[in-house]
Amino acid sequence: MAHHPQIRVPATYMRGGTSKGVFFRLDDLPEAARVPGEARDRLLMRVIGSPDPYQKQIDGMGGATSSTSKTVILSKSESPDHDVDYLFGQVSIDKAFVDWSGNCGNLSAAVGPFAISNGLVDPARIPENGEVEVRIWQANIGKTIVSRVPITDGQVQETGDFELDGVTFPAAEVPVAFKDPADGEGAIFPTGRLVDDLEVPAEVVEGGILKATMINAGIPTVFVNADDLDYSGSELQEAINGDPQALERFETIRAHAALRMGLIKELGEAANRQHTPKVAFVAPPASYTASSGKAVEAEAIDLRVRALSMGKLHHAMMGTAAVAIASAAAIEGTLVNLAAGGGKRNAVTFGHPSGTLRVGAEASLVDGRWVIDEAVMSRSARVLMEGWVRVPGDSL
Structure with missing residues (x-):
């Protein structure tokens, strides 16, 4: 019987709004998964535990719901107008595919905190106390998101008294603004009619x-x-x-x-x-x-x-x-x-x-x-676990 030792990939498990997902720095992914394609999709599906005909994702990090079967890939932006490039992958639970067709608004609230904590934002822009505006390029739909992340003693503040229905415990508030949020380059109303x-x-x-x-x-x-x-x-x-x-x-x-x-x-x-x-x-x-x-x-x-x-x-x-x-x-x-x-x-x-x-x-x-x-709402975000996620070596 073939034996493939597990490989480990640096990852952070985060809650953003009413969703959870596995966050990666692009440079931390295995080389074959650093570009879009089959290798990347296979890796992310194995991380999450899909496809699972039992629809439980027991053998992965997913939680068997659309809110918890999510992955995020982040990298320092090459654009001077943005701090970080944000790519979202919605992993199907029972089928073998990753849907890259849209954004996750909830996890958008976790992008800024992750980017700051993982060196993707210029340290000179981070105050000792206050907040930092993180400029995010949402790569799935080609749009800008701006989040305001609270900072205490030079670190991302995660705890606080902001309550969000659908999340059990309070946390720090992260306001998120979606600039010109019309999806892609098309009209807001694709048929030209309101109804x-x-x-x-x-x-x-x-x-x-x-x-x-x-x-x-x-x-x-x-x-x-x-x-x-x-x-x-x-x-x-x-x-x-x-x-x-x-x-x-x-x-x-x-x-x-x-x-x-x-x-x-x-x-x-x-x-x-x-x-x-x-x-x-x-x-x-x-x-x-x-x-x-x-x-x-x-x-x-x-x-x-x-x-x-x-x-x-x-x-x-x-x-x-x-x-x-x-x-x-x-x-x-x-x-x-x-x-x-x-x-x-x-x-x-x-x-x-x-x-x-x-x-x-x-x-x-x-x-x-x-x-x-612009559309604006407040969310919260928190690191749940960080370290490495492990997958069998034949996952790529």
Whole structure:
């Protein structure tokens, strides 16, 4: 029987927002994995423990959810306008692929702290006490992210009293600004409309037409009304994830939206593009009980949003989807804006399965096209473990 000794790769296991991932410096990866391609994907899948037909990722660092099956590769930026280049890989749990099609907004909050602690930011820019602005180039979508990282005694401050619903313990606040967050070079609304009649199979919705706002901001996202799918908008994970027919229905919506948005050329391609687009359903404010038992009062929120990631309802809200929510809410007439009561807005507080989140965005109409100048939200981040991750030598 062949024997392949394990190799060890320097790595840091971090929480960012409501996600966790394995962080690498590009220069620390085995040489074959320092460039995009099959060797890199194989390595990252083995680190996370995929593909796993049991969907548990027992033999890896993944946590068997879309929020914990994540990898990040960072390097010092060659651009004078940025400190660090940030590449995100969403590892499929049960299939053999890594999706590089989008960003992770939650882990974006951990990029700045990692970059500072690992020498990717000029030490001259780091104060003894205060905060440092870390300029991040998000390589997946070609956009700039700016985070403000607190510094105490010359080191990244990780502990604090900032509370984030979906994260059990408080930590230091890390504000994150997504500059011009429209995905890639395309229009914010790829169809040119704020609301579309999305054609779907009749078994998805009676009549085969579903009202949808499809937006490229933060991450490509399709928003639909909860009521059109016979949901209340207060659903928790089990109501969706425990219903295979519901999951299949949402995946069908997602695939048809991907085709309409020009992200794929035929429906079958959606199966290998699980990370984007996201699909979410919205509803006006109403009181409900979050997954933690916390009471969310209707008066405390502007709307309710539930979003799916990698085929399952998210336990809170993806950071990039929060950017999409903020952007759509800022534009009068989208389904998100209408669920929040309509009118001009530059911030909303929305209810999600774990609680609430406030996000802001500034929208403007330029030459007949909507532009999002910036979307902002606060997250927190913390190192959970650092050292080496080990994988069998035949992983590359």
